[in-house]
Amino acid sequence: MRFCAVRNTSARIDPTRLMMSNASPNAETRGLPYWELVTMVACLMALNAAAIDIFIPSLQEMGAALGVDDANQRQFVITAYILGFGGAQILYGTLSDRFGRRPILFFGLAVYILASIAAIFSPTFGILLALRALQGIGAAATRVIAISVVRDCFGGRRMASVMSLVMMVFMAIPVIAPNIGQAIMLFGSWREIFVAIAIFGAFVTVWAALRLPETLHPNDRRELTGKRIVEAFRIVLTNRVAFGYTVSTALIFGVLFGFINQAEQIYTGLYGLGPIFTVVFSATAVFMSAASFLNSKLVEKLGMRRLSHGALIGFLSLAALHLVVAYAMGGAAPLWFFVPIMTLNFCLFGFIGTNFNALAMDPLGHVAGTASSVLGFMQTFGGGLFGAAIGYFYDGTVLPMLVGFIILSVSSLICVVLAEGRLFDAKYDTPAAGSAPASTGAE
Template sequence: MSNASTNNQTRGLPYWELVTMIACLMAMNAAAIDIFIPAMQEMGSALGVADANQRQLVITAYILGFGSAQIVYGTLSDRFGRRPILFFGLGVYVLASVAAIFAPDFETVLALRAIQGVGAAATRVIAVSVVRDSFDGRRMASVMSLVMMVFMAVPVIAPNIGQLIMLFGDWREIFLAIGVFGVAVAIWTAIRLPETLHPENRRELTAKRIIEAFRIVLTNRVAFGYTVATALIFGVLFGFLNQAEQLYTEVYGLGPTFTLVFAATAVFMALASFLNARLVENLGMRRLSHGALIGFLFLAVIHLVVAYAMGGAAPLWFFVPMLTVNFCLFGFIGTNFNALAMDPLGHVAGTASSVLGFMQTFGGGLFGAVIGYFYDGTVVPILVGFMVLSIAALGSVLLAEGRLFEARNAPAPHATGALRQNPAE
């Protein structure tokens, strides 16, 4: 993308670098989750965790900290700008990562994981806000899909990096690795990322303005409906991440090599996000995401019936392809739902990003934790979770739109924001 086609906030920053930078900010969160999946069993043993299902709290604690802090960051970034808030969060993330290396017990690890999530929340809020400052509508969805394509490469790489670290060290070195990654991203953004919040769009930090911004977000029917739907569908993803090690090693007996199967599924999910970026500008967010959600539910029901009929788990040759197709469909749902939730809220983008992020991530983390709690040595609980959450997500979409595949009211054909890049680019 040429400089002439960029907006005032990102002028001079190449399009590919902006997308890659935003993807790396988002990828910090996926790395902090997925890199620990192969280490959970050893960490639990080393720290005396008796209940195997409690090991899942290493992921849940991070997700809850990550989700809860987003409300604060969005409001502050609308007042003070994107850069100061980003660097504060990165600092918290790195310090918590380093401190966790020396954690003496499981409870301390969980506390530091929650703090790590609190720091990482800034990266998510600022990443989405920077994109929303610069794009809207289908162009925003296309950019976010490209971001998600890079972001989704992390689940392919991170578990295998974690497994590699475990071959030569232990779980403490994993904390060191993600801390180093955080430092690298902080240096890059400090040098290259400009401030994208225009001065006249900064909101005063008063109780009245904050309450008003939250009211705008929570009373917008489309934004609220798609936010709830995103939280529900994220619960599917978090539920799987919580149980991935147990499913592959206990149910299917794969051992350390399960990270390769996990990575293969993530590859197809990343490809789906890439395809979404190509299709969304022609077909629209609603057609793609609504159709994918219906397909997701249909496959979840079929998989559940087969697994239950076969005593709790279908053969691996059936489980992996079905799971892979489900998460390919996820690639057409999550990004588009988030873009649809953000689209009417450009005038309060920072607060919108934080409120939506809190509801989506914190809610998804709780839904995922519930699914993980019911793990019983079979795949039935997670498939029931897939089915129930996708039905609820479908209901939330209907709440937002009143119908499927098209908007309740057709949007105006012109761009809605003064700070957007040309959507035809």
């Protein structure tokens, strides 16, 4: 029986359900409704977002408690997690292509939960950073498996549409998480935040264990040999479109991570908002989530390339305008200007990240697990390094951040042109491009 039964030409699962089976051939076949699949994949990815955004309000107290006086060094709590998260993805995809999605997912979830619990008792800043990196290493499995599951079941514009819905839920986390972190800080300390993260991880683990079947078809399992691994990596790295969009995504993710790293310093130090800064930060995330939802509606009509290329040019233009205004006003525009223009920028981000990732994955369905891990490693690890560099140059103004935005978005645009030959070329961007064959579940 085919594990993923999907009609790529319809918005429905045939016959309104995804029919998948467990890895065991004698296991009972289970159905997973489309809405539940999307929500579960979103929650798997949200574990990562929550582990970043929930700690933003606590960086100052965390640094003070562990003897870190340099505000820019406190950002390492975010950076350590991102680098662990990005670096570990290189392993999980290859393993999941051999052993299946479920075993690798549950291993990563176990590491994530145990590292979260251990971090509660961190005696020093160095140990905390090590545990944050370990937490990221565990969370890396959730990202690789989430994208692999989607690619196992969908292709082309349909995959981009599904990923947009996933990202809509995923983007809701930056709205909720900082405010949850701030609420916990009112009644406890940063250590209790790790308790909340561990509980969320345990909930998702139980849900996936009970409801998520194996989506890797037996015919797509790859032997775990050096030759096969090298072959899979060669396929990913020598595909011009996949590689170009992967590097482009890493560059544009550097923009996001750069902003997250210094958001608390900008809102509380530069603009003096105090604890209520999480509300303003969340407002930006609301619009970014709405843009992801709108992308899911538009992408099947307009195509990934038109939407993402136009959004990237718009992002660059707004960043340049913001830089000019901020420089003219001594290093920072007024809050009434800063918040709307940053919100517009990250609305456009909602049309870039999801589509770029789908464009990178689309030609690589036959090695989806390895592709997801290689792409995820390059995108997240690279984006983490770029974002860390932007954040570390914070000097009490927004100028270094905006210069970083412009450099990264121009570089991303160049990579897109090198991958495609030109912008807005939609001749390959058809509904059927990269789609998996339709299946009724009877194969």
